[in-house]
Amino acid sequence: MGRCYPHLNLEERRKLSKWLEAKIPVKEIADNLCRAPSTIYREIRRNTYRDEEIPELNGYHAVVAQDAYEDRRAVHRKLIRYPDIMAAVRDGFDAGWSPEQITGRMRLERHPMRVSHETIYRYAYSKAGREEKFYQHLPQHRLRRRPRGTRRHHGRHILDELAIAHRPEAIADRSQFGH
Numbered sequence: 001m002g003r004c005y006p007h008l009n010l011e012e013r014r015k016l017s018k019w020l021e022a023k024i025p026v027k028e029i030a031d032n033l034c035r036a037p038s039t040i041y042r043e044i045r046r047n048t049y050r051d052e053e054i055p056e057l058n059g060y061h062a063v064v065a066q067d068a069y070e071d072r073r074a075v076h077r078k079l080i081r082y083p084d085i086m087a088a089v090r091d092g093f094d095a096g097w098s099p100e101q102i103t104g105r106m107r108l109e110r111h112p113m114r115v116s117h118e119t120i121y122r123y124a125y126s127k128a129g130r131e132e133k134f135y136q137h138l139p140q141h142r143l144r145r146r147p148r149g150t151r152r153h154h155g156r157h158i159l160d161e162l163a164i165a166h167r168p169e170a171i172a173d174r175s176q177f178g179h
Contacts, residue, residue: 007069008033008035008039008043008069010062010063010066012033012035013043013047013062013065013066014062015029015032015033016029016033016040016043016044016060016062017060017061017062017065019032020044020059020060021059026040026041026044043065044060046065046068046069046072047060047064047065047068047069048060049061049064049065077119077123078113078115078119079115079119079120079123080123080128082113084113085111085113085114085115088102088106088111089102089115089120092105093134093137098117098138098139099117099120099121099124099138100117102117102120103115103116103117103120121138124137124138
């Protein structure tokens with residue numbers, strides 16, 4: 001069974017472009033980036049720029065590769081691919097609904113294609129969603145999403161009157177059992 005591999009980021013693509021220009025072997029590049037050689041070969045094959053009219057521009061360019069990667073990722077995003085779903089989400093936001101309410105309404109109305117509330121949240125916090133200020137329609141108007149599993153700080157857990165500095169003198173000398 002195939003494994004999912006972490007995609008290269010822009011910084012790694014810049015290094016790859018520079019090293020390819022310097023004619024460094026792919027296996028050495030893979031070692032330098034701590035990646036499998038197959039990942040590097042796949043990256044080069046997918047993102048090499050080709051121009052029929054000006055062949056001097058052909059080659060691997062980091063920014064072009066990053067744009068191609070982002071375009072490929074956008075194809076899998078329902079809210080970008082299907083304008084009718086995006087319209088339904090916008091209508092829900094205009095009505096003051098949360099993403100959970102929007103998806104529930106789509107289910108009730110038996111919308112031909114639905115999205116989960118998580119898809120709406122992901123889009124709202126994506127680059128395109130932040131440009132459209134989708135986050136302002138969310139229940140908590142955060143510009144960035146808090147990572148899952150992070151702890152919320154609720155202040156001090158030990159009340160001041162229970163602090164160790166305010167304990168009775170008898171406890172300090174340990175004269176009674178249990179102290």
